[in-house]
Amino acid sequence: MPFKSITLLFCFVQGYGIAQMSDFEHINFTKANNIAQLHQGQKLDNLPLLAYQLTYKLPTEVEKFRAIYFWVCQNIKGDNAQQNKVARAQETYKGNESGYLEWNTNYKSIAFKTLRKSNKTMCTGYAYLIRELCHLSNIECKIVNGYGRTVEANIGSLDVVNHSWNAVKLNNKWYLCDASWSSGYIDAYGTFISTYNDGYFLTEPAFFSKTHFPKDTTWLLTKTMSAEDFIQAPLLYGEAYKYDIQPKSPKKMNLIINKGDTIAFSFVSPNHFSGTISMVRFIGEKEKEYPINDLKYSNGSISFTYTFNHKGSFDTHIKVNTDLIASYTIKVRRKKAQQIHETEGL
Known part of the structure; x- marks a missing residue:
């Protein structure tokens, strides 16, 4: 479950294909969504009945899965107490992955009991419930364990395995999704904020891998991402998936340039x-907007440039409307250089 707090940013310092939802452009999910909403608030004491009620009126696998996914995202809350307990364990077992995995295995029974009793859980509980409801609906589904990249984790190096999501097989093809991150987030005060993000539903694999790196790399479903690429890439937020905006260049979060250099930013949209x-940066709690140049929207791409004329280190954030979608840390050295940095090297 991601945390969302602007004040945390950088104190710790998601060609591209079309998102896989395009495989189902001919499907209208309104009926599946309505069925999920019809069963709002249902308890988890009878999973076979719940699975049947969510799926029996729907004709296709993807609609059945949509009803399951949407119901879970709308009815299960992130549990901050569990999240904190897991975070403490991750810190305790840092550098000892086998020790953490053993602790996590033992803790799962407690987590699943809490899930069934109070409809509250953390990422593994979301993935477990999705898998169980799919199994009861004759849909093949797996739990994928790996590394979730946030402002607090997997920046610069891989920490212990800290996240779980699902792979689901629909029409003989595997897809990726994350009900935990779709359902909402825990704010700076430890309160779960329910706000559905459809961007993590059947996400295109190369885009999904920007924030999700599986321990078993088979579940990347793409060969375009290495662990090194994952930890060095720009930091993405949930809103990047909400708007389906994928960074193309620069390729790395941490950049070192010379005073007077111009960086070309580009995104697939x-x-x-x-x-x-x-593009903005924060000075204390105040936001300062950069005067970007050459802003262009064309053929599914967005691009602009900015020339850094002052020496220093700058935490630089890209926004869509009022939402942050990506962040970079840019160190500007004294020496001048006359060049535009394109995709290569950045």
Whole structure:
């Protein structure tokens, strides 16, 4: 379950294909969503009945899965107490992955009991419930364990395995999804904020791997991401998936340039994108916008440039409308150089 707090940013310092939802452009999910909402608040004491009620009126595998996924995201809350307990264990077992995995295995029974009793859990509980409801609906589904990249984890190096999500087989093809991150987030005060993000539902694998790196790399479902690429890439937030905006260049979060250098930023976007792009940094709690240049929207891409004329280190954030989607740390050295940095090397 991701945390969301602007004040935490960087104190710790998601060609591209079309998202896999495009495989189901001919499917209208309204009926599946309505069925899930019809059973709002249902308890988990009878999973076979719940699975049947969510799926029996739906004709296709993907609609059945949509109803299951949407119901879980709308009815299960993130548990901050469990999250904190797991975070303490991850810190205790840092550098001892086998020790942490043993602790986690023993803790799962407690977590699943809490899930069934109070409809509250953490990421593994979401993945477990999705798998169980799929199994009861004759849909093949796996739990995938690995590394979730956030402002607090897997920045610069891989920590212990800290996240779980699902792979689901629909029409003989595997897809990826994350009900935990779709359901909402825990804010700086430890309160779960329920806000559905459809961007983690059947996400295109190369994009999904920007924030999810599986321990078993078979579940990348793509060969375009290495562990080194994963920990060095720009930091993405949930809103990048909400808007389906994928960073193309620069390729790394931490950049070192010379005073006077210009960086070219580019992103892959939906053809219908109509949001407002900006680049900002925070000075204390105040936000300062950079005067970006050459902003272009064309053929599913967004690009702009900015020239860094002052020496120093800058935590730089890309926004769509009022939402942060990506962050970079840019160190500007004194020496001047006249060049534009394209994709290669950045």
